[in-house]
Amino acid sequence: QPKDAAKPKLVVGSDAAFAPFEFVENGKPTGFDVDLITALCEEAGYELDFRNMNFDGLIPALQTGQIDAAVSGMSINEERKQVVNFTDPYYKSGLIVAVQAKNNDIKGFDDLKGKKIAVQSGTTGAKMAEKVTTKDKIVYFSNSDQVLLDLKNGSVDAVINDYPVLKYFMDKVAKNDVKLVGEKLTSEDYGIAVPKNKTEVLEKLNAALKKIKENGKYAEIYKKWFNEEP
Ligand code: GLN
Structure with missing residues (x-):
């Protein structure tokens, strides 16, 4: 059977001006988050549809269902958790x-x-x-x-x-x-944001994240962008 025939699409929003997490190089989005979401989609069986948009438009786009997920160096916090769900943390920032x-x-x-x-x-x-x-x-x-x-x-x-x-x-x-x-002002975890009503997407992304943390793919991507072990 054809490999990509029946893959459901995952529309992912990102503000690709946040290197090294997402930026555009030679007309193409690249970065840690881009590699991460690519690996997660591969693992979860989604076809990735990457959309570049302003950061402050991501949550509204999730709320109106224009996008299925947002990966954009987005910190998990209480205010955002009122309106979207987050996957498990994938990067510690501040x-x-x-x-x-x-x-x-x-x-x-x-x-x-x-x-x-x-x-x-x-x-x-x-x-x-x-x-x-x-x-x-x-x-x-x-x-x-x-x-x-x-x-x-x-x-x-x-x-x-x-x-x-x-x-x-x-x-x-x-x-x-x-x-x-000065010192770091905060400790913030990045997560992938998902609309409140898309619980299947959330579960699949979390399962895929767990899998790539176990099989070394996450570590490989981390090393590529940060030159160190996660
Ligand atoms: N981590 C910060 C936040 O979530 C900044 C994200 C960004 O600018 N892409 O607000």
Whole structure:
């Protein structure tokens, strides 16, 4: 029988501007999350239909059933759990502050009061910024690449973003222009978000995640992107 004939489609939304988790290279989505969801679909017997969209549009798209899942470095938290379900955690992340390398007065989160901070709309980083300064000082972007570039070129004083994403940006793009300051502000687990009513999708993704953690595929993908054992 033909191999792919009867595979059900899984429509997966992602904001592919969040390297190394999802980004576009040579016109194609790539990254840890992309490899992960590809492996999960293979394991669960789905045909992957990957859709690139803004991060703050993912939850609404799940709620209206436009997408079956969202994989986008999305942190599992109580607020989101009210409206979507999450798979088991697949990556441990957390927020951190970054500033220009030549900035010597911001040494951590508490020094951000009154400073101009760039964040991505709808993220945990945006929420954190709103805790330390007033909204008129916060610059909201729909795209995380722009957040990082604004810091590099000095249009803002600081950003609050996910540690592994800032780390990757510094290694690949900003080199010595940007530095991290202070301790990690949070510990956050990434999960794949699924509409509340799609319990079969949730179960299949969880079973597939368990399987690829057992058979070494998860470790292989992890090593490829982070150069270390999970
Ligand atoms: N992990 C953060 C969140 O869930 C940021 C995700 C992102 O920008 N793609 O809000």
